[in-house]
Amino acid sequence: MTLPRKAPTMADVARLAGVSPMTVSRAFKHDASVSDATREAILKAADDLGYVFDSTASNLRSQRTNFVAVTIPSINNANFADTVRGLSEGLKARGLQILLGTTDYDIFEEERLIEQLLRRRPEAIVVTGGQHTPRARRMLENAGIPVIETWDLPPSPIGHVVGFSNAAAVRAMVDHFVARGLTRIAFIGGDADRDTRGTDRRAGFIAAMQTHGLDATRLIAAGVPPISMREGADAMGRLLDTLPDTEAVICVSDLSAFGALTECQRRGVEVPGRISIAGFGDYEIGAISVPTLTTINPFPREIGAQTAALILKVLDGEQAEPATLSILPRLLPRQSSR
Amino acid sequence: MTLPRKAPTMADVARLAGVSPMTVSRAFKHDASVSDATREAILKAADDLGYVFDSTASNLRSQRTNFVAVTIPSINNANFADTVRGLSEGLKARGLQILLGTTDYDIFEEERLIEQLLRRRPEAIVVTGGQHTPRARRMLENAGIPVIETWDLPPSPIGHVVGFSNAAAVRAMVDHFVARGLTRIAFIGGDADRDTRGTDRRAGFIAAMQTHGLDATRLIAAGVPPISMREGADAMGRLLDTLPDTEAVICVSDLSAFGALTECQRRGVEVPGRISIAGFGDYEIGAISVPTLTTINPFPREIGAQTAALILKVLDGEQAEPATLSILPRLLPRQSSR
DNA sequence: ACAGGTCTTGTTATCGATAACATAAACGGG
DNA sequence: CCCGTTTATGTTATCGATAACAAGACCTGT
Structure with a gap:
């Protein structure tokens, strides 16, 4: 098998392709201005070396992680899973990845989880419900990122809300x-x-x-x-x-x-x-x-989709004020009731 | 509200507590040697400033992310959710966090996902199933981290296996x-x-x-x-x-x-x-x-739990050779069959 | 009282990508 | 054909924590 030699960096790729590391960096972003020939040579060099882009360095320097933190009570619940799916699909196109944590229906566990998640410097955080420990609330208020409470209409929201009563x-x-x-x-x-x-x-x-x-x-x-x-x-x-x-x-x-x-x-x-x-x-x-x-x-997937759309708007600066999106649940009369 | 001033760093905490940044760093790790008095002063200073530990910097310098990447076909499946739960619980004690992605039952989507996940530099990667695109397989082989295939017994495993037939x-x-x-x-x-x-x-x-x-x-x-x-x-x-x-x-x-x-x-x-x-x-x-x-x-939770235990063993260097843990599914005869 | 050990803290350099700035080359309209 | 503009690339410094090394303070037993 492959010897455990050190993983190649952009500098290695740059050397092999005969360009500067900055140009390699640009070649890996989709919108950046790099000539087709150069990009091709760089991608080939990267492939030859088995280079894998290192987000940890990118995250630190650019101060962007492309994470959206999400807390749900349980992963084993089709409703919350649907919300996560709606979120995930809505965020994927923008390269935002979900960092998921479960609270096990416990606001103290939620507090611990929120702290863990905020350390990862997400671009936004989505929490289920409007009830939190005082410390959790404070952390969310001071996080400096968009906060969205979902699945509820809290009396005094921290930031944005996508929920229902x-x-x-x-x-x-x-x-x-x-x-x-x-x-x-x-x-x-x-x-x-x-x-x-x-x-x-x-x-x-x-x-x-x-x-x-x-x-x-x-x-x-x-x-x-x-x-x-x-x-x-x-x-x-x-x-x-x-x-x-x-x-x-x-x-x-x-x-x-x-x-x-x-x-x-x-x-x-x-x-x-x-x-x-x-x-x-x-x-x-x-x-x-x-x-x-x-x-x-209660349209759980819709909650996720609308939350994703809201996050994108906020990150684009198109939504400055805290928004409250109210979902209207639909009653479905079926055979089990007269 | 709080003014959008720059978030405090360890250096700020160090200044306020009258110590060096290195000591602050140590105070935030549980095992490090810092006197009780100093740690207390540091935690107080951190609290006063509203300091939130920045893993992105830590990840880069220490070359450790404390992520374990996990791919499952769908989040909306109680079996896979159980496996994730078993994994999550087994890894939590060691401060390892799950970075979850869904493939939507598509090995090409899995390939994209694996690439995304590996960029985040996880400590290990757990994939569901033993069938992958050639490129996905190559990426896993060269990732330089423990690879565990689950929910299957692949004929030629990439690394470790926790599964059943x-x-x-x-x-x-x-x-x-x-x-x-x-x-x-x-x-x-x-x-x-x-x-x-x-x-x-x-x-x-x-x-x-x-x-x-x-x-x-x-x-x-x-x-x-x-x-x-x-x-x-x-x-x-x-x-x-x-x-x-x-x-x-x-x-x-x-x-x-x-x-x-x-x-x-x-x-x-x-x-x-x-x-x-x-x-x-x-x-x-x-x-x-x-x-x-x-x-x-098929004991999905057990698959997760055993996978977690295996990951810990491998990371501790107690398990050098690729292991195959075979789960024995149990047939449960019930009323729907004679 | 002193050598060797432990405990606590500090100093310096660094992880790997990229923001910010700079510049040479190519282009294009009058 | 010239000058302003765009395009393609390079240079330098930096994000914030911590590994590696160093060293003084404090023990501890003989």
Whole structure:
């Protein structure tokens, strides 16, 4: 195999091509002015040497990393993955690369992560949610780069926002059920305040129920977020055991809603005949399960795409003021609710 | 707001704390020898100035980035997400951060991605699969860092391997069905060769069927990978239309298997009564659907964890020779098959 | 009390690309 | 044909942390 000789630098390439290192540097940028013949000779020399461009040096000298830092609660969540995909696609054309970190639904972990990410000197930072530790908030405020909070509409944003109101979305779902004559409605969600979006959804449920003058105490705590199918099934079991006259249940996500649905199937409880079920997030499962699941689509990919577009505008100096882009989630009535 | 004054450097912190920049540098590393009093004064000065450590400079001078580059086909896949999680957790303790990129199941995109990643000078690189373009392979071979191929057992590995045989896993599934007296077995998978793991699974299916002297032509092409629930459902529809006497079907993943299951439910085809269904990947859906799905668990998180452990060993010089860690997937017979 | 060791801190040069400035060559319109 | 402009390339200094080397202060046991 290849001997572990030192990796070639631009200077080596320059020497072989008979030009100055600066010209090599220019040849590696797409817009720079280098004659075709020179560029070709340089690329050939680089190829012969097996030269690989060293961003670490470029990053330091140019004070540009082409990183956009992104924090999400979990990589194992199709909604956040979609947002990252939208972001990634929108940024790729400009050579911006995503530096991804997960917080595990924990704002203290988020604080540590933000510090790690800022050390890498990203061009911008995208965080999920609007709730942060005071220190994390301070770091973001002083970072000197565009900050975008997503998946939420924080009362006092740090910088830009691309999000939606989780509470309002669930309110729409409650209204949907009430309009169909369902009044004994329950909510299945995580029991801790770790998942702030889940907490907002529960709060939206309670507020909406009270607005309608309905009992807002049918709250089933399904465990520590992220709650998934299994937890949703268990929670539905408890709901059916303790409050068997419940007519409808809103779950914090489609995953828990599907779990709840399967529990009904195992017990022979008809959906939507005896109980209506709704989820959140428009995961693929809800579109294909039997019955299909009533849900809310918050357009996660769109959040990512709009965030990417916003970042480009800000970096181009076309957007000086902090922007708040509000996404309107869409309620999707399906077979699991009447 | 804060004026956009230049960000403070170590030199600024050093001046304020009354020490040399080198001492500040040491104070920021955990193992370095700095007296408690000095470190405290330095951290206080850093805090007062709002200093944020600049890795770009550190990366260049120390020739260490603390990055581990990772390529996966898609971020939107719970199996790969699990591998990334295992990796991330195993590397975090050592301060190694993951630099993640997605190939979209395309080896040419992988080539571009690998080049981008190597420019960032990672300490090691983890790629999914063992099939690469010649140039990608060359870049990996010459990168001068540990290379780990995962989720596969390539015939001629570039460096280290942490994987399993997709073909052998599916063979076990075929054997499982045959042992139960099922012989008219179909396979639902992607129609392109983009997803090499899917292709290996189909090849394993064909080989196993032939070993048993059975008809290996019941192959349903479900579309361009990644194929998901919808494609699985459509493919099952076509299978039931064209080969209604099929007794069992093996799907390339649990997602398509679940889609197939729902299609049966919509058509009133009993599972496993009239047809048995198996998936791949042990996604949560298969453990909770009604009926639960027979599947194969390839331990994706374990792949990540073992890869992380291997990287640490190699970086510590405790593992000089290329290692091949073979994971043994487990067949999980469940309700969807007899 | 002193040689040899450890602990703490400082000095200098450097990692590799590129921003900023400079300049020679080619071009182009009147 | 000349001068202003564009194009192609070179020179020098620099981004900010830290490796490598050096050295004084502080022990510690005999």
